[in-house]
Amino acid sequence: MKAESGFFDQQIQAVHQRARIMNQAVKELPGEQSQILVDCLEELHVSLEELQVAQEEIREQQISILEAQQTIEAERQRYRELFEFAPDGYLITDRFGTVREANRAAVNLLKVGSKHLIGKPILTFVPEENRQAFRAILNQLPVLSRIQEWEVQLRNREQRLFEAAITVETVRNDGQTVGLRWLIRDITGRKHAEEQLHQAQLQNVQLIEADRLRQQFMATVTHELRTPMNAILGFSDLLMRQFRAQGQAREITMLERVLKNGHHLLMLIEDILDFSKLQANRLQLTLQAVDVSELMSAIVEELRPLADQKQIELQFCVPSAPIAIVNDPMRLRQIVINLLSNAIKFTDIGRVSLEVLELPEGRFAIVVSDTGIGIDTADHSQIFREFWQVNQTNTRSQGGTGLGLSITKALVELMQGTISVESQVGVGTTFRAELPRRVSMQNPGS
Numbered sequence: 001m002k003a004e005s006g007f008f009d010q011q012i013q014a015v016h017q018r019a020r021i022m023n024q025a026v027k028e029l030p031g032e033q034s035q036i037l038v039d040c041l042e043e044l045h046v047s048l049e050e051l052q053v054a055q056e057e058i059r060e061q062q063i064s065i066l067e068a069q070q071t072i073e074a075e076r077q078r079y080r081e082l083f084e085f086a087p088d089g090y091l092i093t094d095r096f097g098t099v100r101e102a103n104r105a106a107v108n109l110l111k112v113g114s115k116h117l118i119g120k121p122i123l124t125f126v127p128e129e130n131r132q133a134f135r136a137i138l139n140q141l142p143v144l145s146r147i148q149e150w151e152v153q154l155r156n157r158e159q160r161l162f163e164a165a166i167t168v169e170t171v172r173n174d175g176q177t178v179g180l181r182w183l184i185r186d187i188t189g190r191k192h193a194e195e196q197l198h199q200a201q202l203q204n205v206q207l208i209e210a211d212r213l214r215q216q217f218m219a220t221v222t223h224e225l226r227t228p229m230n231a232i233l234g235f236s237d238l239l240m241r242q243f244r245a246q247g248q249a250r251e252i253t254m255l256e257r258v259l260k261n262g263h264h265l266l267m268l269i270e271d272i273l274d275f276s277k278l279q280a281n282r283l284q285l286t287l288q289a290v291d292v293s294e295l296m297s298a299i300v301e302e303l304r305p306l307a308d309q310k311q312i313e314l315q316f317c318v319p320s321a322p323i324a325i326v327n328d329p330m331r332l333r334q335i336v337i338n339l340l341s342n343a344i345k346f347t348d349i350g351r352v353s354l355e356v357l358e359l360p361e362g363r364f365a366i367v368v369s370d371t372g373i374g375i376d377t378a379d380h381s382q383i384f385r386e387f388w389q390v391n392q393t394n395t396r397s398q399g400g401t402g403l404g405l406s407i408t409k410a411l412v413e414l415m416q417g418t419i420s421v422e423s424q425v426g427v428g429t430t431f432r433a434e435l436p437r438r439v440s441m442q443n444p445g446s
Contacts (some may be wrong), residue, residue, distance in 0.1 A: 002242035095170075095177045097122045097415075109186060111156040122182070125154045127161065139409055142177040145170050151187070156269050162188045215276050222273040229269060233262045271403045273333075277412040285328040285414060287439055292323040292356055292364065299336050300354055306344050309354060315353035323356065323364055326438040338404045339368040339431050347372035350428070362437045369430040375423035383421060384409040408433075415439050 089106030102117045110125055126134045133330050137147065137240065146169040154164045165187045171179035197220060236258050244253040276284035277355040300316045307314035336354070343352040350371030375383060382403050414420045417435035 002078065069169065089182075091122065091184065092171075093122060093180045093182065094224050095142065095179060097180065098177070106184060109156065109184060111158045111160075112155075127153060127155050141168065141170055141180060154184075161189045162186050218272055218276040222269050222276065222296065226266065226269050226273065229262060229266050231296050233259065233266065235322065236262060242418040264302065272408060274407050275403050275410075278414070283333060283414065285439065285441075287326050287328055287441060290325050290327055290329045290332070292325055293318045294322075295329055295333060296354060296356055296366075299333055299340065303337065303340050303344065306341065310344065310348065312344070312347055312349065313351040315351055316355075318356040319358055323358060324437070325364065325435075327415060327435070328439075331415070332435075335411050335433065336366060336368070338408045339366075339433075342404060343368055343370035343372065343429070343431075346370065346429075363434055364437060366433045366435070367430060369428065371428040374425040374427050375421070375429055377423075380421055382424065384419075 002216050003402055045056070058251065065386045074429060087105060087178055089109040090103045091099055091103075091106050092101035096119050098119060102114055107114050107117060112120075123134060123138075126148065130187040134152065137150070141147070146167075148167050151170065152164055152373060155161050163186070165185045169181050171178045171181060174176050235257055240252065240255045243255060274283065297316065300314060304314050339350065340354060347370040352370045352372075354371070355367040357367060359365055412433050412435065415435050416439055417433055418434045420429065421431050423429035
């Protein structure tokens with residue numbers, strides 16, 4: 001194109017040159033005829049200049065056309081690369097669904113060579129039982145213009161069924177549908193994952209319901225057991241008074257065993273009942289003003305006979321000034337009794353201590369230490385789990401449900417506090433519960 005433009009420029013320059021020579025020669029001729037020739041040559045000269053300007057404009061237009069063609073070719077190549085190397089299957093079909101173009105992903109997805117795919121109706125990859133519905137939607141496309149994420153089952157050339165998500169839209173020319181563009185994605189893995197998630201959610205619902213029924217059963221059974229157990233203990237205590245008045249030593253010994261085991265059984269029932277309430281978020285605190293020193297002193301004196309029976313020292317240390325708090329004294333007592341009784345139970349030589357510490361920011365700490373068997377470091381993260389017990393053999397010989405520490409931790413957290421443990425096998429164990437001096441009222445389950 002540039003060569004042709006240069007040739008025309010040379011021709012125009014040559015004509016210009018000859019016109020100037022003729023114009024010079026005519027001016028030397030005498031008469032009116034020479035003037036006519038001069039005028040004609042002048043018009044020819046103007047025409048040639050206009051032709052030269054037009055030629056320059058044509059040349060600029062040709063340059064613009066060439067640049068546009070290069071841009072179009074680059075875009076066409078870019079589109080072809082995007083089409084060919086896209087991760088999802090792309091098809092171009094006529095309005096009836098016959099394949100005209102297909103990229104590599106579509107060829108791999110349908111397991112058929114490109115030359116065999118071109119000209120093939122896409123309907124042939126739809127299972128026979130689904131073709132009528134597929135054809136009905138295909139016929140509606142000129143009206144719908146676009147269908148997004150149409151989930152349909154397809155069968156590739158190897159007869160393998162797979163779940164596909166299809167997005168298809170119409171290609172229009174002058175308002176008429178002339179073709180269809182298809183994006184096909186294999187979602188078999190996604191559908192499988194969704195089904196697994198659905199099954200997991202269903203199982204989770206079933207587990208939640210089973211747990212609710214278990215908690216309801218535990219609460220009902222423990223409540224029903226507690227009522228007759230209290231009656232047994234009440235009548236046993238009444239009989240004990242009569243036998244003591246009559247001096248019947250043998251009967252007194254038997255009733256002492258009944259009362260001892262009855263109180264132990266009642267304690268287990270209370271633990272299970274508390275645990276079921278905590279699990280169901282139905283346990284509420286009854287808050288009132290309490291002097292920590294007085295409460296802790298009463299608990300120590302209550303448990304001192306257990307320590308004396310094992311000939312271990314029970315130490316008690318509190319600040320000299322009273323520590324006034326707002327908490328549930330019964331539940332706070334339950335926490336301390338759980339920690340102290342455990343410490344006494346697993347300590348055979350040495351001491352058990354209870355210490356109350358004042359902390360900044362309106363908090364205080366209850367620290368229970370012992371010189372007992374200790375807990376292996378690997379078990380520290382497990383000891384607050386329900387029904388989990390350290391040293392099963394020894395624990396079983398001592399008795400217990402394995403709920404004491406779990407209930408203790410749940411009660412401490414209900415009081416907006418924290419509890420931690422430090423222990424070493426053969427050295428001893430220290431539990432530290434940090435609590436606010438004033439517990440705020442909370443709704444159950446909050």
